[in-house]
Amino acid sequence: MSTTTPTPTRPPEDQLPGMPPPALTLAVATVGFAAAFWVWALVAALGPDLSHRYGLSSVQQALLVGAALFVGSLGRVPVGVLTDRYGARLMVPAVSLASAVSLTAAAFAESALALVAVACAFGAAGTMFAAAAALVSRSCPPGRRGRALGVLGAGVAGVAVAAVASPSLSHADGSRTVFLLAAAVLAAFAAVAAAVVRDRPSLNANPSMRGAVAGALRVPEVPRLAALSALACGTMIAAAMFLPAYLRSQYGVDWRQAMLGTAVFVAVVAGSRPVGGWLVDRHPAATVLAGGFGLAGGCALLQAFAPPLGPPAAMSLAGVAVGLGAASGAVMALIGVLAPPERVGAVAGAVGVVGGVAGLVPPLLMAGVYAVDGSFGIALTVLSAMLLAAATHLRARPEWIDAPSEPAPALPAAGQGPTVITVGWADLRRNISAVATALAAMARHHELLIVHGCDGTPTHQSVHILVAALRQRLPRHRIAAALVDTSPCSGRADTDLIRELLDDGWVTVAVTASPDPDGAAATLGERIDATRLLRLTTTASGRFALASVPRPAERPPVRDLAR
Incomplete structure (x- = not known):
């Protein structure tokens, strides 16, 4: 058997020539995210001043805030797709400048109608989430990506700045001064980002907006991440919206x-987000999320009984904030862990828009309950029930969020097409858990044909052993196994079956009667036009590595062990 040599892979962004350190990229992205969220929340924070200035009714003021929130959520998808295609170096300054221009226009708006149009442009600031998440995810190594995205999520502290500082500045100098100040801050950040941010667009980004969005929505974890984002972020929005009125009444x-x-x-909440991201790097995601939702739900239930103002109320509200912060930080971390590298911007945008729009459900539910009953206690009880139900579900079915326990092995850059991974019988017997974990992580993001050997004639047990382990880790994928014979006189029926399964989206396992399946894998890879042909090996400690398998033209003649 010929020896294998490592395949050159594209180095991480932080190792590319001229790239800034990941810590500097993370700091710039977090500052920009905080500034953008400050701007996004300005319409709500300056609501009373704007209502007085333009004579807005309460309904018109609510529509003004809703327009900015809706546009900011919906715009995350195109911004995420464009970030994948053109890179964060272009999109982060572009989003900042677009927001600065809208702020300048808002400062000189002379009518309520003009202000509504400008408020829609304010939503551009809310789209910074998709661009910043893509930048951080591609700049940080997999083992620290969760913590980095959690730190980025701390940028929601910009909402706190908007709530405290903006009204004070507005009372002193008017909302025009606040708008112009915020525009200057974003323009300065755009200049810094253009000078510091360095990344490369995805090699495999879909050139079509519709195709990119469809590809992001096909990622199995996107609907679940969106549901978790809606619950974590929507509950945080509900708490922040109703907390002032609750404390007063x-x-x-x-x-x-x-x-x-x-x-x-x-x-x-912002300070707890990095903790949630850090925990996802070290513990199962379902455990972290269940803990965050459980803590927030339990403390919300305590607060429903209106404990006395002082340490009791402060501790229960702090528990709600810590739990929601850890849960939302874990959701942000999972975007970087689960999204394919070439689609992380589109996935972040899709999760952001669904989570942002659906995130309006918890505050609307609380508002409806309060309007009917007139009691914040009932509203908090409903909120607590939602959080505790999510925690119970994640504890009972941790595979629902199906995050890999280790990062997927980095695959060499290649064109579109199937990837063939071979696994020797010795590796399979030595550590089936590590092999299945690595293969499952790759199958989430790549069209995968797995070829493994067996010791002697394939049996039902040798076929089932890997398939069963994969099904435990990929409960929402379709997995099929087939016995293959790649000898010259075997025909191409096996190949046609495998190609059909791959085209239909199945993760396909091909079993050959050789302990070393490289020869069969090379033949199958050539017949199905595979773009990668790799061998997965493991150590006793569970570590795995990938090496290239020579193509048939590169292999010396060997006796066909399958005959």
């Missing part, structure tokens, strides 16, 4: 103290 504090308490609440 329940505890009799004045408006300034209520806004300060809300800002502290959001700051605790």
Whole structure:
């Protein structure tokens, strides 16, 4: 058997020539994300001043805020797709400049209608999430990606800045001054980002917007990530929206103290997000999410009974903030862990838009309950029930969020097409768990044909052993196994079957009667026009590595062991 040589792979972004350190990229992205969220929340924070200035009714003020939130959520998809295609070096400054222009226009808007149009442009700031998430995900190594995305999520502290600082500045100098100041901040950030940010667009980004969005939605984890984002972020929005009114009605504090308490609440959420991302790097995602939702739900239930103002109320509200922060940080981390590298911007955009729009459900539900009953206690109980139900579900079915325990092995860059991975019988017997984990991680993002050998004539047990392990790790994928014979006189029936299964989206396992399946894998790879032909090996400790398998033209003649 010929020896294998490692296949050159594209190095991580932080190792490419001229790339800044990942820590600097993360710092720039987090500052930009915080500034963008500050701007996105300005319409809501300056609501009373804008209503007085333009004579807006409460309904018109709500529509003004809703327009900015809706456009900011919906715009994340195209911004994410464009970030995959053109790179964050272009898109991060572009989003910042677009927001700065809209702020300048808002400062000089003379009518309520013009202000509504500008508020829609304000939504551009909300799209920074997709561009920043793609930048951080591609800049940080897999083992630290969850923590990095959690740190990025701490940028929601910009909402706390908007809630505390913006009204004070507006009362002193008017909303025009606040808008112009924010525009200057974003313009300065755009200049810094253009000078510092360095990344490369995805080699395999889909040139079609529709195709890119469809590809992102086909990632199996996207609907579940969107549901988790809606619950974590929507509950946080509900808490932040209703907390000022709750503190005033329940505890009799004045408006300034209520806004300060809300800002502290959001700051605790922001500070807890990096913890959630860090935990996802080290523990199963379902455990982290269940813990966050469980803590938030339990503390919300305690707060429903209106504990006395002071340490009891402060501790229960802090528990809600910590739990929601850890859960939302874990969701952000999972985007980087589960999304294919070439689609991380599109996936972040899809999760962001679905989570952002569906995230309006918890605050609307709380508003409806409060309108009917007139009690925040019932509304908090409903909120607690939603969180505890999610925690119970994740504890009972941890495979629902199906995050790999290790990062997928980095595959060499190649064109579109199937990837063939071979696994020797010795590796399979030595550590079936590590092999199945690595293969499952790759199968989430690549069209995969797995070829493994067996010791002697294939039996039902030798076929079933790997398929069963893969089905445990990929409960939402279709997995098929086939016995193959690649000898010259065997015909191409096996190949046609495998090609049909791959075209239909199946993860296909081909079993050959040789302990070393490289020859069969090379033949199958040539017949199905595979773009990669690799061998997976493991160590006793569970580590895995990939090496190239020579193509048939490169292999010396060998006796066909399958005969």
